[in-house]
Ligand SMILES: *[C@@H]1O[C@H](CO)[C@@H](O)[C@H](O)[C@H]1NC(C)=O
Ligand SMILES: *[C@@H]1O[C@H](CO)[C@@H](O)[C@H](O)[C@H]1NC(C)=O
Ligand SMILES: *[C@@H]1O[C@H](CO)[C@@H](O)[C@H](O)[C@H]1NC(C)=O
């Protein structure tokens with residue numbers, strides 16, 4: 040009855056309203072502050088926080104079908120470069136999700152069903168506003184400007200200039216190209232105060248940087264400074280309390296940079312070209328990409344061609360063509376039978392790192408072979424001839440790589456019935472491996488233009504849905520009236 044008396048929009052009014060609604064949808068309402076009690080909504084792509092100099096943007100970043108992350112990214116890079124995420128392992132729905140600075144002081148990310156996906160530890164504090172600083176740091180401050188929480192304390196895979204890296208922080212790579220979930224590579228301060236890179240996968244974990252063949256001193260580090268602090272300054276110099284330091288090759292002020300633990304296991308410093316919006320590598324930890332551990336899985340061998348590819352040794356085949364983390368499996372049954380029925384096949388310039396049953400120096404090739412024959416657990420032995428014979432018997436084959444500079448070979452143990460020879464493989468020509476190269480990726484492969492297109496498409500899609508909703512709302516109002 041009440042409705043009847045309301046003046047209802049005639050058709051021209053309807054279009055004018057629609058027009059203005061669409062307009063308001065389209066205009067940027069990016070802001071610097073989020074005040075206590077207010078929120079950012081996932082539905083409105085312009086509902087973001089911008090840093091005062093516009094270098095960084097904070098808001099919902101969407102990818103794929105319906106996955107959104109509350110994130111911080113560089114506003115002006117050509118490809119979306121996310122530097123921080125609230126809960127990378129749990130994206131939220133593209134509808135009804137929001138991040139709110141609640142009246143109790145906590146900043147909370149909620150999904151469409153109001154379930155809490157992430158929150159800051161500022162409940163019952165006087166947190167008064169959230170603000171994105173020019174450094175890329177999202178901070179919660181009280182009315183006096185005191186910082187109660189900051190995103191810089193919780194890095195994901197990226198360290199920004201002025202962000203302190205400490206004993207309680209880690210950089211963890213994402214899982215892969217376009218997959219923002221926590222991956223297997225990690226940069227952290229070890230118990231002995233040394234900054235390291237480690238592969239921490241489903242089967243094994245293994246440190247690969249600094250060079251695990253050398254000790255702390257030989258690697259130019261120290262373990263005697265327990266402050267465990269590292270810092271990238273605005274000019275592109277990095278200094279760590281373990282004495283590790285490096286400079287960007289384009290060292291100097293005025294360039295935007297980020298240090299990222301990439302999903303291929305390399306730690307890289309990037310500089311933004313402010314004309315093209317693309318990233319350039321200005322330093323990287325690993326020169327030979329195949330020295331990264333874990334990339335080709337169990338029994339797999341990383342081969343530089345020169346870009347890294349995965350291969351299986353002779354007598355082995357790939358376990359899951361789409362997933363090199365699963366490595367290679369033997370095409371034969373291992374037996375522990377009498378050593379008369381076992382043989383070795385040499386694969387030159389190849390080594391598998393770690394899993395040594397034993398290690399002996401000044402050993403002849405024949406006695407090394409015998410050590411492996413006599414030990415049922417031994418799957419292979421590595422023999423190096425640099426001055427003296429170095430013999431390592433292996434209980435498992437992980438972190439395999441071929442390097443032209445490796446002064447030796449791996450000798451794989453087989454039952455005599457197996458027909459395999461060295462020439463069988465390691466061409467790196469395995470098409471499956473080529474597939475995985477794309478995955479392991481060179482740094483230029485982040486968020487291809489394809490994805491940007493999708494992003495824009497999704498924006499328009501959101502607009503369209505918005506428009507449909509507006510029409511629907513008006514129709515719903517009009518139906519009882521007509
Ligand atoms: C929140 O956690 C950070 C890091 O663990 C800590 O420094 C800070 O004191 C905590 N804040 C509150 C209000 O508990
Ligand atoms: C330990 O490292 C920190 C940070 O680099 C430095 O300020 C401090 O002087 C170092 N302490 C010693 C004893 O060298
Ligand atoms: C672009 O980068 C150069 C350094 O590469 C810097 O000198 C210049 O000020 C930058 N321009 C802007 C607009 O930031």
Ligand SMILES: *[C@@H]1O[C@H](CO)[C@@H](O)[C@H](O)[C@H]1NC(C)=O
Nearest residue numbers: 369370371372373454456457
């Ligand atoms: C390995 O052993 C299993 C069962 O013991 C048998 O079915 C299979 O054929 C054997 N494979 C080879 C290559 O001998």
Ligand SMILES: *[C@@H]1O[C@H](CO)[C@@H](O)[C@H](O)[C@H]1NC(C)=O
Nearest residue numbers: 396397398399400402410414
């Ligand atoms: C390692 O080899 C040496 C002889 O080279 C032997 O004495 C020792 O017991 C072996 N250790 C293990 C754990 O097999």
Ligand SMILES: *[C@@H]1O[C@H](CO)[C@@H](O)[C@H](O)[C@H]1NC(C)=O
Nearest residue numbers: 462463464465466467468469
């Ligand atoms: C390796 O290359 C040789 C010659 O190019 C070819 O005959 C052989 O089939 C290749 N092996 C594999 C496993 O691709």
